[in-house]
Amino acid sequence: MLSRKVVPFLYIAPCLLLMGIFVYYPILENFRFSFYEFSAFSPDKVFVGFENFLTLFKDEVFYIALKNNIWYAVISIIFQVFGGLVLAAILEDPITRLASSFFRTVFFLPVVISITVIALLFSFIYNPDIGLLNSLLAILGLEEWTRAWLGQSETAIFAVIAVSQWQSIGYIMMLFIIAIQAIPKELYEAADIDGAGKIRKFIYVTVPQVKEMLFVASLITLTGAFTVFNEPYILTGGGPGNASEVLGTLLYNSAFFKDQMGYASAIATVILILTLLVSLVQMKLFKTGKDG
Amino acid sequence: MKRLAIVGIFSMLFLSLITGCNSSAGTSSSNDSDTIELRFFHRWPTEPKKQYFEKAVKEFEELHPNIKIKTEAVLNDSYKEKIRVVLGSKNPPDVYFSWSGEFAYNFVRAGQALDLTEYINSDKEWSGEIIESQFKPFTLDEKTYGIPWSTDGKAFFYNKKIFNDLNLEPPATWSELIEVSEKIKEAGITPITFGSKAPWTISHYIGSLNELIVPEDVIAKDYDPNNPEGDFSHPGYVKALEKFMELEPYFNKGVNSVDHQYARELFNGGKAAIGYFQLAEIGLIEPSLGEDLGVFNTPGIEGGEGNPNSITAAPEGIMISSKTKHPEEAMEFVKFLTSKEKGTEQLKEVSEYSAVKGTTTSENASPLQEEAIDLIVNADKTYLWFDTAVDIAIVDAYLNGTQQMLDGKKTPEEVMADVQAASQKVKK
Numbered sequence: 001m002l003s004r005k006v007v008p009f010l011y012i013a014p015c016l017l018l019m020g021i022f023v024y025y026p027i028l029e030n031f032r033f034s035f036y037e038f039s040a041f042s043p044d045k046v047f048v049g050f051e052n053f054l055t056l057f058k059d060e061v062f063y064i065a066l067k068n069n070i071w072y073a074v075i076s077i078i079f080q081v082f083g084g085l086v087l088a089a090i091l092e093d094p095i096t097r098l099a100s101s102f103f104r105t106v107f108f109l110p111v112v113i114s115i116t117v118i119a120l121l122f123s124f125i126y127n128p129d130i131g132l133l134n135s136l137l138a139i140l141g142l143e144e145w146t147r148a149w150l151g152q153s154e155t156a157i158f159a160v161i162a163v164s165q166w167q168s169i170g171y172i173m174m175l176f177i178i179a180i181q182a183i184p185k186e187l188y189e190a191a192d193i194d195g196a197g198k199i200r201k202f203i204y205v206t207v208p209q210v211k212e213m214l215f216v217a218s219l220i221t222l223t224g225a226f227t228v229f230n231e232p233y234i235l236t237g238g239g240p241g242n243a244s245e246v247l248g249t250l251l252y253n254s255a256f257f258k259d260q261m262g263y264a265s266a267i268a269t270v271i272l273i274l275t276l277l278v279s280l281v282q283m284k285l286f287k288t289g290k291d292g
Numbered sequence: 293m294k295r296l297a298i299v300g301i302f303s304m305l306f307l308s309l310i311t312g313c314n315s316s317a318g319t320s321s322s323n324d325s326d327t328i329e330l331r332f333f334h335r336w337p338t339e340p341k342k343q344y345f346e347k348a349v350k351e352f353e354e355l356h357p358n359i360k361i362k363t364e365a366v367l368n369d370s371y372k373e374k375i376r377v378v379l380g381s382k383n384p385p386d387v388y389f390s391w392s393g394e395f396a397y398n399f400v401r402a403g404q405a406l407d408l409t410e411y412i413n414s415d416k417e418w419s420g421e422i423i424e425s426q427f428k429p430f431t432l433d434e435k436t437y438g439i440p441w442s443t444d445g446k447a448f449f450y451n452k453k454i455f456n457d458l459n460l461e462p463p464a465t466w467s468e469l470i471e472v473s474e475k476i477k478e479a480g481i482t483p484i485t486f487g488s489k490a491p492w493t494i495s496h497y498i499g500s501l502n503e504l505i506v507p508e509d510v511i512a513k514d515y516d517p518n519n520p521e522g523d524f525s526h527p528g529y530v531k532a533l534e535k536f537m538e539l540e541p542y543f544n545k546g547v548n549s550v551d552h553q554y555a556r557e558l559f560n561g562g563k564a565a566i567g568y569f570q571l572a573e574i575g576l577i578e579p580s581l582g583e584d585l586g587v588f589n590t591p592g593i594e595g596g597e598g599n600p601n602s603i604t605a606a607p608e609g610i611m612i613s614s615k616t617k618h619p620e621e622a623m624e625f626v627k628f629l630t631s632k633e634k635g636t637e638q639l640k641e642v643s644e645y646s647a648v649k650g651t652t653t654s655e656n657a658s659p660l661q662e663e664a665i666d667l668i669v670n671a672d673k674t675y676l677w678f679d680t681a682v683d684i685a686i687v688d689a690y691l692n693g694t695q696q697m698l699d700g701k702k703t704p705e706e707v708m709a710d711v712q713a714a715s716q717k718v719k720k
Contacts, residue, residue: 039376039380039402040376040377040379040380041376041377041379041380041398041399041402041404042380042402042403042404043380123549126549127546127549127550127554128544128545128546128549128550129544129545129546129550147546148545148546148547148548148549149549150489150546150548150549151489151546151547151548151549151550151699152546152548152549152699153696153699153701156549236489236549237489237490237491239489239491239548239692239695240548240695240696240698240699240701241692241693241695241696241699241701241702242692243696243699253688256372256373256374256376256377257372257373257684257688258684258685258688259376259398259684
């Protein structure tokens with residue numbers, strides 16, 4: 001009889017064990033490290049208590065990074081989640097469905113390309129001299145709009161964010177397409193009978209029906225926005241100065257360039273707490289799992 | 293129950309696998325046979341150097357059948373980051389590449405570098421062949437921790453064709469450099485090619501300008517992380533940044549958004565007249581410009597208090613981990629890489645100047661390469677690369693600040709205020 005209760009746990013034991021070793025243990029260790037000051041290549045660690053956190057909260061670069069992450073989150077929610085939903089609805093509309101598979105591929109393609117390749121590609125597009133973007137603006141007669149997109153403090157972070165939108169919108173769109181396909185046809189038929197237009201059908205049928213997916217998509221997008229690293233690191237390296245620094249690049253630079261491992265651990269802890277908070281708030285807002 | 297037993301066994305296996313990993317790090321795996329494995333970590337995963345080292349390793353293994361060498365390589369910036377981490381791990385590479393100066397001293401102070409002084413003194417036949425002065429940036433408290441493998445310097449390269457077409461002479465002073473640049477700009481050509489997306493390129497300018505403007509003894513105390521008197525307060529540092537900004541109108545557009553490779557390609561393509569490159573890059577420029585390539589030392593600055601006949605030039609070398617179990621064999625390998633024979637091949641095959649004497653000859657070097665190495669040989673004083681000469685926190689303040697300065701967001705005075713603050717923290 002005992003085995004009945006124990007066996008299920010034994011089945012998940014290997015998974016739990018591996019998760020523990022590769023996910024939970026490092027998180028705890030990182031939390032511990034954030035109270036020390038140490039260098040990667042020396043074995044001595046000095047306990048400094050909350051000093052790393054205090055320095056962090058006084059560090060102006062931290063606030064630049066945080067602000068950039070928030071920009072990332074806001075823009076990503078607008079473009080990827082809402083944009084992705086609207087795109088999905090358009091592609092799933094009976095009128096456009098014929099061409100839908102073509103456009104689905106077009107939008108999804110960037111998702112499967114490695115981010116390193118994409119970042120290098122966009123370095124060319126943004127190039128101030130020979131870049132596609134400036135050339136296009138020049139052709140359109142908007143010469144005064146041309147600039148060194150990645151090289152100026154005002155535009156660098158937004159140029160980086162734009163790349164992420166372009167890459168990720170296809171993925172979010174796919175999630176919504178799957179959700180929309182699962183909506184019973186009868187609901188739309190009933191709306192037709194009531195004389196609802198396309199926009200009304202979108203607002204009153206599609207959106208409420210994909211609520212769960214809306215939660216998943218915004219969770220992915222928001223946590224992604226706070227943990228983003230590759231795009232800013234490859235495109236600008238956080239520069240010029242610290243203008244396009246995000247928490248991820250700040251962490252990386254502190255750890256591996258300036259060799260402040262304890263400080264970097266503190267940043268990692270802050271990122272963890274931020275993403276946890278974001279997820280908790282969303283779970284509350286969407287009351288997910290309680291009603292379908 | 294049987295099922296329970298199986299699951300139990302599997303969990304045990306998992307546990308032993310994981311705990312096994314922990315204990316195996318402590319014991320050595322070398323005693324299972326007579327072959328010794330050395331791990332070699334360098335920073336050239338790209339051709340032609342990748343191949344050069346593969347070949348060197350193979351040759352060495354043939355000469356020493358009892359030694360196996362396992363090579364790992366990552367590129368430049370990643371190397372700077374990774375080497376710190378692998379050296380701090382329980383299982384560091386036995387032989388590793390290092391830049392000289394502060395970069396190497398950090399490893400020494402952390403106790404990660406083997407003292408090689410004895411090896412150098414006991415084998416004069418080999419060590420006597422290496423240019424004496426190149427050992428200095430690997431020497432701390434009279435002990436030498438690294439063997440110089442290559443030497444390199446920074447100089448201005450120019451396109452002779454563009455200069456001839458516009459009737460220009462290579463500049464000898466800073467104001468001549470500005471004049472020449474102005475004329476090239478008027479002719480509709482980019483005067484100076486530059487890319488500062490990866491800001492180490494700025495640090496090379498700053499290093500050279502500091503040398504020319506700030507007195508030698510002031511630099512010595514300011515760059516030294518252990519000298520609390522150094523505070524970067526000499527007005528020459530601000531002037532150096534101002535001089536650097538004088539070049540800004542002559543750079544290609546949007547320097548902060550393009551990298552050094554792009555800048556070099558502009559020069560290679562004849563789209564820019566002047567570039568500030570390392571001598572080791574000659575191999576990457578000469579094939580495209582050929583006879584049209586000329587070189588001149590960083591021009592002296594009027595009123596500068598430094599030595600006008602100085603050059604930024606530093607060796608790069610090889611160090612051995614203090615934790616290696618086979619110091620003799622590791623040293624044998626380092627000696628092989630820094631032998632005269634290998635040094636002579638080095639210039640021809642990978643266009644790196646060897647630190648071994650008499651390896652740059654008319655047989656294996658182009659006239660320009662000989663001319664360039666003379667800049668180093670004839671200089672009164674050589675300075676290390678700025679980003680490896682001073683503490684990383686000061687470098688960071690400098691580089692962030694100058695990037696913003698290029699973007700019009702900071703003045704030279706503001707940048708230096710940040711640098712002084714960083715220096716105060718380092719030297720507390």
